[in-house]
Amino acid sequence: MSQIVSIPALPAAPARRGVIGKVLHDPLGIISLVVLLLILLATVLAPVLAPQDPGRSSLDDIFAPISAAHPLGGDSAGRDLLSRLLYGAQVSLLGASIALLTSLVIGLPAGLIAGYYGRTFDSVSSWAANLLQALPAIIVLLALRTVFGPSIWTSMVIFGVMLAPGAYRLVRATASGVRNELYIDAALVSGLSDTRIIARHMLRVVRGPLIMHSAMVLAICINIQAGLEFLGFGDPQTASWGSMLNEGFLNIFQAPQMLSWPGLALFLTSAALALFAGSLRDALQAGTAKPARRRRVAAPPAGTAPDAPPSGPPAGNGESPPDALLSIRGLRVAYGGGSVEVVHGVSLDVARGEVVGLVGESGSGKTQVALSVLGLLPTGGEVTSGAIALAGEPLLGRPASFLRTVRGRRIGYIPQEPMSNLDPSFRVGNQLSEVVRVHLGLSRAAARDRVLDLLARVGIPDPARTYRAFPHEISGGMAQRVLIAGAVSCDPELLIADEPTTALDVTVQADILDLLRDLQQEKGLGVLFVTHNFGVVADVCDRVLVMRQGEIVEDRPAQEIFDTPRHDYTRLLLGSMLDGRPARLARAAATGDGRA
Amino acid sequence: MPESLLEVRDLVVEYPSKGLRSKPFRALHGVSIDVRPGETVGLVGESGSGKTTLGRAILGLAPVTEGSIRFEDREIGHASRRDRRGLARDLQVIFQDPYTSLNPSMTVGDILTEPLWVTGVRRQAAQTQVRELLDKVRLPKDAVDRYAREFSGGQRQRVAIARALALRPKLVVCDEPVSALDLSTQATVLDLLIELQESLGVAYLFVSHDLGVVRYISHRVAVMYQGRLVEEGDGDVVTSSPEHPYTRRLLLAAPVPDPSRQAANRADRHRLLAQQAEL
Numbered sequence: 001m002s003q004i005v006s007i008p009a010l011p012a013a014p015a016r017r018g019v020i021g022k023v024l025h026d027p028l029g030i031i032s033l034v035v036l037l038l039i040l041l042a043t044v045l046a047p048v049l050a051p052q053d054p055g056r057s058s059l060d061d062i063f064a065p066i067s068a069a070h071p072l073g074g075d076s077a078g079r080d081l082l083s084r085l086l087y088g089a090q091v092s093l094l095g096a097s098i099a100l101l102t103s104l105v106i107g108l109p110a111g112l113i114a115g116y117y118g119r120t121f122d123s124v125s126s127w128a129a130n131l132l133q134a135l136p137a138i139i140v141l142l143a144l145r146t147v148f149g150p151s152i153w154t155s156m157v158i159f160g161v162m163l164a165p166g167a168y169r170l171v172r173a174t175a176s177g178v179r180n181e182l183y184i185d186a187a188l189v190s191g192l193s194d195t196r197i198i199a200r201h202m203l204r205v206v207r208g209p210l211i212m213h214s215a216m217v218l219a220i221c222i223n224i225q226a227g228l229e230f231l232g233f234g235d236p237q238t239a240s241w242g243s244m245l246n247e248g249f250l251n252i253f254q255a256p257q258m259l260s261w262p263g264l265a266l267f268l269t270s271a272a273l274a275l276f277a278g279s280l281r282d283a284l285q286a287g288t289a290k291p292a293r294r295r296r297v298a299a300p301p302a303g304t305a306p307d308a309p310p311s312g313p314p315a316g317n318g319e320s321p322p323d324a325l326l327s328i329r330g331l332r333v334a335y336g337g338g339s340v341e342v343v344h345g346v347s348l349d350v351a352r353g354e355v356v357g358l359v360g361e362s363g364s365g366k367t368q369v370a371l372s373v374l375g376l377l378p379t380g381g382e383v384t385s386g387a388i389a390l391a392g393e394p395l396l397g398r399p400a401s402f403l404r405t406v407r408g409r410r411i412g413y414i415p416q417e418p419m420s421n422l423d424p425s426f427r428v429g430n431q432l433s434e435v436v437r438v439h440l441g442l443s444r445a446a447a448r449d450r451v452l453d454l455l456a457r458v459g460i461p462d463p464a465r466t467y468r469a470f471p472h473e474i475s476g477g478m479a480q481r482v483l484i485a486g487a488v489s490c491d492p493e494l495l496i497a498d499e500p501t502t503a504l505d506v507t508v509q510a511d512i513l514d515l516l517r518d519l520q521q522e523k524g525l526g527v528l529f530v531t532h533n534f535g536v537v538a539d540v541c542d543r544v545l546v547m548r549q550g551e552i553v554e555d556r557p558a559q560e561i562f563d564t565p566r567h568d569y570t571r572l573l574l575g576s577m578l579d580g581r582p583a584r585l586a587r588a589a590a591t592g593d594g595r596a
Numbered sequence: 597m598p599e600s601l602l603e604v605r606d607l608v609v610e611y612p613s614k615g616l617r618s619k620p621f622r623a624l625h626g627v628s629i630d631v632r633p634g635e636t637v638g639l640v641g642e643s644g645s646g647k648t649t650l651g652r653a654i655l656g657l658a659p660v661t662e663g664s665i666r667f668e669d670r671e672i673g674h675a676s677r678r679d680r681r682g683l684a685r686d687l688q689v690i691f692q693d694p695y696t697s698l699n700p701s702m703t704v705g706d707i708l709t710e711p712l713w714v715t716g717v718r719r720q721a722a723q724t725q726v727r728e729l730l731d732k733v734r735l736p737k738d739a740v741d742r743y744a745r746e747f748s749g750g751q752r753q754r755v756a757i758a759r760a761l762a763l764r765p766k767l768v769v770c771d772e773p774v775s776a777l778d779l780s781t782q783a784t785v786l787d788l789l790i791e792l793q794e795s796l797g798v799a800y801l802f803v804s805h806d807l808g809v810v811r812y813i814s815h816r817v818a819v820m821y822q823g824r825l826v827e828e829g830d831g832d833v834v835t836s837s838p839e840h841p842y843t844r845r846l847l848l849a850a851p852v853p854d855p856s857r858q859a860a861n862r863a864d865r866h867r868l869l870a871q872q873a874e875l
Contacts, residue, residue, distance in 0.1 A: 182697035186759065189655050190711040191684030193677070200710075204701045361778040362749075505642035505805065510849035510865060532779060535851030538858040559855045576783040577853050578808040583832035584636070584790075585815055 019208065022283035029279030035272040039265075043089040050083035054239040063255045072261050075244075076251045084239040085261055091229075091240035092269075095156045096221035100214055102160025107167025108210065112198050114168070115175025122172070129165035137162045137224075145233060152225070152234040159224060163217060170213050174206045208284040215277035219270040226266055241266055324389075325526040326350040326373065326494050331386035333368045333377065333550075338384055343368050344550040345386070350494065355520060355527040357541035357558070359534065359573075365550040366530045370498050373528070374413060375403045390494065409439045412487030412525075416499040418479035422471035429455075429467030432486050439490045454485040459515055477508035481515065488519055495520070495527045501536060513539050534577055538562060546570045600666075601767055601799055602631040602654065607663035607673075609646075609653050623649040625823045626663065631767060636793065636800040638814030638831060640807055640846070646823040647803045651769040654801065655689055656680050667767070685715060688760040692772035694752035698744035704730075704755050705740035711762045729758040733788060750781035754788070761792060770802045774809060786813050807850050811835035819843045841872055 023029035042049060051069065057078040064074030072081035114122040140162060141155055148154045178184065178201065187197050228234065229242020236243065241262040248259030326349065333343035343365040350356045360366040371377050373388055375395065388395045390410060395403070407413070415421045423431060432454070433447040442450065448467075455463035458481040466474060466482065474482070480500065487495060497516070501509040517540055520527055529541055537544055537558065544561045546554040546569065554567040565571045582590070607627045610620040624646045631637045641647040652658035653673075654665055660673040672683060688711075691697035698707055708729055712722040730739055733754040744752055753773060760768050770789070774782040790813060793800060804810050810817055810831070817834040819827040819842065827840040838844050848865035852858050 181699075182691045182693060183699040185655075185657055186689060186691065186697055186756075187710065188657065188680075189684060189687070189689045190759075191681035191714045192710065193681070201699055204699070361780065506807075507642060507845055507849040510851070510862075513851070514862075533851070534779075534853035535858065538853050538855045539851045539862065562854050573779055574853060576780045578783065578786070578806075578812045579850065579852050581808075581812060583811045583835055584813055585830055585832050588815075 019280070019283045023276075023279050026279045026282065028275050029283070032272040032275035032279065035268060036276060039089065039269055039272070040093075042086060043093055046083075046086035046090060050080070050086045052080050052083050054079065054083045054087040055237070056080075063251075073255070073257055075247055075258055076255070077247075079239075081244075081258065081261055084244055085241070085265060088239040088241045088244055088262065089265065091152070091234070091238055092222055092225055092242070092266075095152055095225040095240075096218055098153060099156040099160035099163060099221040099225070100218050102157050103163035103167050103217065104210075104214065106161065106164035107169075108171055108206075110164075111168045111171025112175050112202055112206065115172040115177075116179055116194070116198055116202060118176065118179075122176075125168065126172070129168050132162060133165045135162065141228065141233075150233060150235070152228065152240075155228055155233060156221070156225060159221065163221070166217065167210065167213060170209055171206050174209055175202050178202055178205050208280075212277050212280045212284065215273050215280065219273035219277075222269055222273075223266065226262075323351060324349040325352045325354075325391055326528065327387075327389045327392075328369070328373070329387045331369060331372060331388065332384045333365070333372055333381060334384045335380050335382075338382070341384070342381075342550050343372070346547075346550070346552055348545055348552065348555070350526045350528050352493070352526050353520075353524040354543065355529055355541045357537040357544045358528060358530045358547060359532065359537055359544060360547035361532060361573075363549070364547040366547045367498055368550075369547075370496050370528060370530050373496060374407055374411065375400075376407075405439075408435055408492075409490045410492050410494065412490070412492040412495045414480075414483055414487045414495065414497040414500040416502055418476055418483050418503065419471065421483060422479060424471050426470075427467070428469050428471060428474065428482055432482070432489060435486060436489050451485070451489065454489055455482070458482070458485045458519075459511070460485075477504055477512065480504060480508075480512055484512070484515065484519070488523065488525075491523065493526060495525050496530075497527060498530045499532070500529075502531070502533070509536070516540060534562075534574060535579065546573070599632070600630040601633045601668060602629075602801070603664075603666040604629045604650070604654070605664045605666075607650070607653060607665065608661045609649050609658050610661040611659070622661075623658075623823055624653070627820075627823075627825050628663075629818055629825065629828070631799050631801055633766065634793070634797045634799055635815045636802050636813050638810035638817040639801060639803045639820060640805065640810050640817060641820035642805055642846070644822070645820040647805075647820045648771055650820070651689075651771050651801060651803050655687065655769055656683075681714065684711065685763045686766045688763065688765040688768045690753070690756050690760045690768060690770045690773045693776050694749050694756055695776070697756055698752055698759075700743065700745045703741055703743055704735075704747075707744065707755060708740075708759055708762055711759060715763060725762070729762055732761070732792065733758045748781075749777050750785060753777060753781075753785055757785075757788065757792070761796065761798070764796065765798060767799045767801065770800050772804050773802075775804065775806065782809070789813060807835055807847060819846070841868075844868060845872070 023033065051071070059078055061070065061074035061078040061080070062076060064070050064078070066073050070080050070082065072085065075081055075084070110125050114125045137159065141158060144158050145155060184197060184201060187201060192200070226240070226242035226245060229240045230245045230249075232246060234240055234243055244262040245259060248255070248262065251258055328349075329347050331343055331346045332341060334341040346365075346369055348356065348358075358366045358369060368377065368381070372383050373395070377383070383396055386396070390406065395406065422428065429448070429451055432451045433444070436442055436447040436450055437444070452463045452467060455466055460466050460478060460481055466478065471479060500516070501512050504512060513536065519525065529537075531537060541558045544556065544558050545552050546561070546567065548569050554561060554565070554570045561570060562574070565574055605628050607624055608622065609624040610622050612620050627646070627650055629637065629650070639647045639650065649658050653660055656672070656675060663673070664671055665673040667683065667687060672679070675683065705726055708726045709722045712725060717725065726740060727737055730737060735751060735754050735758070739747075739755070744755060747755065756773070773789070774785050777785060786809065789800065792798065800813070802810060802813055814831040816829065817831045818825055819834065819838070819840065821842045827834060827838060827843045834843065835847065838847055845865070845868060848861060848868060852861055
């Protein structure tokens with residue numbers, strides 16, 4: 001049974017590049033990483049690299065110029081600036097790391113627990129986070145200094161507590177987003193304990209954003225730490241970048257270089273951290289981007305030449321019939337500057353009053369064809385060659401202002417997801433009447449009357465109430481009726497429907513199809529109906545075009561295609577239909593096979 | 597007639613509403629259903645009918661307000677997390693969306709070993725078992741080291757099936773497992789599920805909105821409407837000559853892939869709707 005359709009082979013494994021790999025391929029990423037490593041190395045090796053003890057002063061070296069013995073010169077007390085800078089880095093980086101660690105130790109577990117369990121802990125911890133964030137950090141630091149004494153380390157721990165809400169919020173938001181994913185439910189059903197789910201599933205997701213956050217916070221901590229030392233809150237005996245800034249500031253006229261060296265060190269470190277965080281963010285976003293549900297771009301599989309002639313008779317590739325309402329010739333659509341072609345020369349015609357079904361599976365390019373007609377291809381997509389004409393008038397290469405007079409006015413469009421195509425912040429009626437007013441130049445009152453008539457026509461029981469409603473106040477079936485009313489509001493000649501019933505329940509689908517059929521016959525509309533469902537095709541279409549991987553493989557009247565499908569692919573699709581196959585019990589009885 | 601594997605009696609599920617004194621939302625109004633070992637019970641209904649809620653309540657993912665759920669004569673409606681861990685061996689799930697039911701940052705190997713090490717299987721044995729599982733669902737062996745996001749929808753669903761069957765469960769709740777798949781993939785995944793059922797003797801509670809799919813895989817079919825079970829019976833009977841008015845409407849609403857038969861179908865549907873409107 002399961003050998004009917006061969007399982008497509010796995011695509012060749014793409015060159016997998018982890019987050020680190022991506023950072024190393026980003027020039028800014030690698031430069032900032034090298035700078036950070038050099039700074040770290042210099043800090044660790046300070047005792048080896050420094051020419052002398054940072055505290056040793058000599059009267060001869062007061063404001064010493066740059067020399068071999070003092071590569072950066074001397075300060076006001078005759079101490080070596082390079083030695084002080086190297087040893088000072090230890091204090092600065094250690095202080096900043098203490099603050100960062102403190103914020104993570106508090107923020108990470110609290111965020112994970114709040115995100116996973118929610119409820120009381122979430123409310124209480126979020127309240128505490130709000131309170132902490134409302135406190136001005138510098139004033140708290142100054143106030144607590146009088147309580148805990150002048151240690152810079154204590155100050156940095158306190159500062160870390162003040163920073164914890166940032167980490168907490170990030171972790172909580174990421175974790176509670178993941179909490180509702182089905183794979184967490186699957187792990188629960190598998191009997192995994194909460195700790196395991198948090199450690200295995202949630203921590204993995206939180207990890208990346210948190211590292212990025214940490215790089216930014218570290219830069220902030222280094223600067224705050226220097227600021228505190230600059231204000232004189234540190235130990236005046238130990239060298240640090242902040243205290244060096246303070247001394248330089250006091251002697252700014254005699255020796256300006258005293259100020260520039262620690263300033264440069266601070267600038268380099270924070271800039272490198274900020275750039276590294278940015279590069280990491282780019283890498284993470286590229287790595288965890290959600291895969292598109294419907295693959296809009298599908299490369300032709302290896303082995304099938306994209307320009308192989310379709311075996312079914314394609315629509316007359318030459319001249320279009322003179323009465324064609326919509327005529328597409330040799331349409332090619334490509335993404336990425338023409339590098340990935342998704343539609344390989346499609347030709348089709350829709351006559352006035354004709355319903356043409358465009359059928360195919362995901363990735364076949366059927367939606368791309370529909371969007372090309374509307375001039376609404378997503379970013380990166382473009383028509384590379386071919387012609388599209390509406391009633392003999394070419395549509396490609398025309399200015400946007402021309403397309404605006406065609407879309408909505410002469411071509412109506414019904415999208416797949418009714419809810420996401422209504423603006424949630426405007427009332428339903430206003431969204432419809434605006435279109436009518438723009439295209440038909442009606443007054444406000446006349447537009448309102450027309451929209452109310454339309455809403456009644458599409459079978460909405462209380463048009464006045466729906467007119468006043470916001471999109472979230474109506475059901476999915478009603479929303480699709482509203483969009484159909486919108487699509488036909490300016491009496492278009494052509495209707496493009498892109499899977500208009502896929503998101504609906506079957507009973508609602510049947511009603512919507514009835515409505516579409518009635519409207520089409522009443523107004524003599526030409527319809528291009530994009531769908532994957534052969535039942536829907538059988539219900540409404542006069543002619544059917546089957547698409548596979550960007551090509552039309554069969555184009556015939558509906559009844560013929562169902563009775564005698566010619567192309568193997570059409571046969572495969574129709575053979576996969578489950579409707580009309582015997583039920584399982586009947587099959588089991590036929591093979592003499594009882595219940596398992 | 598074999599003993600029931602799963603026995604649900606008068607199940608009521610209520611979700612608390614937001615706000616202080618608002619009434620809780622009742623998703624299920626007293627549902628009773630049985631699943632016997634090795635059989636497939638199809639559960640059909642439209643959105644909001646409560647079919648998914650019933651599946652989730654059995655899995656312990658929805659709150660049981662009243663009624664009982666018995667699995668192999670054990671009450672599991674209010675099972676603790678510890679009891680659930682024991683149940684994981686016998687009761688598993690396949691979700692609808694193969695894109696969100698597999699953790700994107702884990703390899704297929706990680707995903708499949710996870711249920712195994714909950715039961716304390718050693719690393720070496722787990723690896724052998726994972727290879728056997730991949731073989732069973734016809735995925736290549738090198739899938740072990742690849743991330744779920746590298747696979748197509750149908751292949752992901754095979755991974756989800758492998759995860760569900762890893763512990764040789766007695767019952768798998770399948771929540772719309774083929775709805776997100778392309779037509780041609782749908783049929784192969786259903787055939788795989790049937791084949792695995794015949795070789796392993798696992799029972800399925802198969803939740804779907806698609807009468808055609810349910811008819812194809814189910815021995816028995818139950819129809820849900822607005823939180824209640826309205827009809828239950830042998831699969832071919834319920835899906836071809838149903839008794840309840842709602843099931844008849846549902847059956848006639850599903851379009852058939854043949855223009856002339858569909859035209860007849862449509863006329864029948866309009867007649868039925870007119871009749872039901874008169875009543």
